[in-house]
Amino acid sequence: MVRNTALALLSLVVGFVPPAALAQDDLLTRARQQFQPIPTTPPELPGNPATPAKVELGKMLYFDPRLSASHAISCSSCHNIGLGGADAEPTSIGHRWQHGGRNAPTVFNAVFNKAQFWDGRAKDLEQQAGGPMVNPVEMASPETHVAEQLKGIPGYGVAFAQAFPGEPDPITLANAQKAIALFEATLITPNATFDRFLRGEENALSPAQKAGLAAFIDKGCSSCHNGINVGGGMYAPFGVVEKPGAEFLPAADKGRFMVTKTASDEYVFKVPTLRNIALTAPYFHTGQAWDLRQAVAVMGASQLGIQLTGDDVAKITAFLDSLTGEQPKTTYPILPPSVASTPRPQP
């Protein structure tokens, strides 16, 4: 880099380098080793090429409450595009006012996660999309019913035929999942302050945010929270150094163990993304931490075994604020109407 070279020459000539300048370049270099900016265009999904018709269908399905047994709950109910891609609940309210088992993760940038759900039980968005629709405590549609419901709405016949041309029977749960996944892949939040910093705009971050970023790296937060999503790329035990209180880590939910049945996966969870974290309280898989500062402090103690000072917490939280990106601009879809023969909501 020209600037680094100039500084190096300067140090040779006068034997002096301004320490703040070096430290800042150094911080950017170190940050780039650990993090990447959110791309400004949606990524491709392997085996599921995007077309405008498929993405538009996915948006319709994402917002359509008729995919639930009650016709009252849609993907959007718990992954609200106006609320950082999540809801504002500890755990979401589902069919017949049942509560989900874990806090609804944000859909924003979920496409960049290594796997989906807190326990990683879905390998990608497409697989994930099938889960809540048929989960009895969420949308509660019997599995075979989703396609029946959609076939009962004539407008979807047209929309699926356009999205999956040439298929003799395009209205299937699998195709619905493909379309939803493609729409969700558009829900990315580029150009966060932190991303502008990563792209070289060194003063995008405030001094407090830079100090927070340095602390985030130096204290070890970025050992797990790294990559494009500042998280989302690996699994980790919650309470690796010290178990947090039972409100945050209740004994009954053993996390990834329930998927793998491997003892070492007890209380292991996917490290969540910290992208847009300032928008998505409450925190943790239990949704029991309402204050981001509290969540940071708990992480320090339970994952790193350190007691973060109030100043550390403030700096790190200031850095986390820099992870809020441009929120998606979505035009509310007009859904095809039900007709007399459309399957009706179940009580």
Added chain:
Amino acid sequence: MVRNTALALLSLVVGFVPPAALAQDDLLTRARQQFQPIPTTPPELPGNPATPAKVELGKMLYFDPRLSASHAISCSSCHNIGLGGADAEPTSIGHRWQHGGRNAPTVFNAVFNKAQFWDGRAKDLEQQAGGPMVNPVEMASPETHVAEQLKGIPGYGVAFAQAFPGEPDPITLANAQKAIALFEATLITPNATFDRFLRGEENALSPAQKAGLAAFIDKGCSSCHNGINVGGGMYAPFGVVEKPGAEFLPAADKGRFMVTKTASDEYVFKVPTLRNIALTAPYFHTGQAWDLRQAVAVMGASQLGIQLTGDDVAKITAFLDSLTGEQPKTTYPILPPSVASTPRPQP
């Protein structure tokens, strides 16, 4: 009109007028005596002048589930912009899965109704907007809580100050209602096929739709369903000639009587708009008629005392299809985030 004059001259000269041409002009004239098209721009609300900041705030509030006690239900839950401004339920699902007492009316074009709710208990949209928020079976927020909740979300401080400049304490339930009403007044659906006909595009309606319109007028439907909203302008007893079955008119719900306590208002309801009726099944205040044709037949029997033939019903339903207008294009609002001190959802 030039054409009429030409036809009149022709009849003087040759003693003959093509009957279809005359009948068509006649139908347009008769239709214009009873109906007006939806305007293409939102109407003004008396005492509540629109500004972009107020309308945008109203949209945010309309979509914000934190106005409900549970933080899970918004205006949009039951008045879904993708579903003709209503939901697809007989009666909506509210707080703790309670059901509302009557079918959710469409918000679209509601600004043109004489009064709001099935029983007209709110005189306008502004008054209406306060109802569901505090209704224990709907959004269930205690009345004083709405402003407290909004004051606990810092971004709303900014948004209310911009919407109500100069007010020392702008975050009030009353101001929230004003803003919501202004957003709702934008939810109009102009340029329906029928409106193009009313504006003089005589062949906008198909022959079947014209026959349906003629039947709609001749059989007496338009005695109640008239004006801009093809309804919404008056009250009428349900079952004025013959009481419909108890599934459509259960004895316990006496309609407007519950507002006025006047015996003659027993089983009286606001005549609903038929605008976009093809999008908003199920029908009637009970939401128990899923088939528009059935609803038309029941209306003929109960309100007009006539047994409509299958052909009459088909024609009238074809006409009703012409009442579907351009659906609103709404960009999903980004809501101000909750912070650590924001009041939390109530279980």
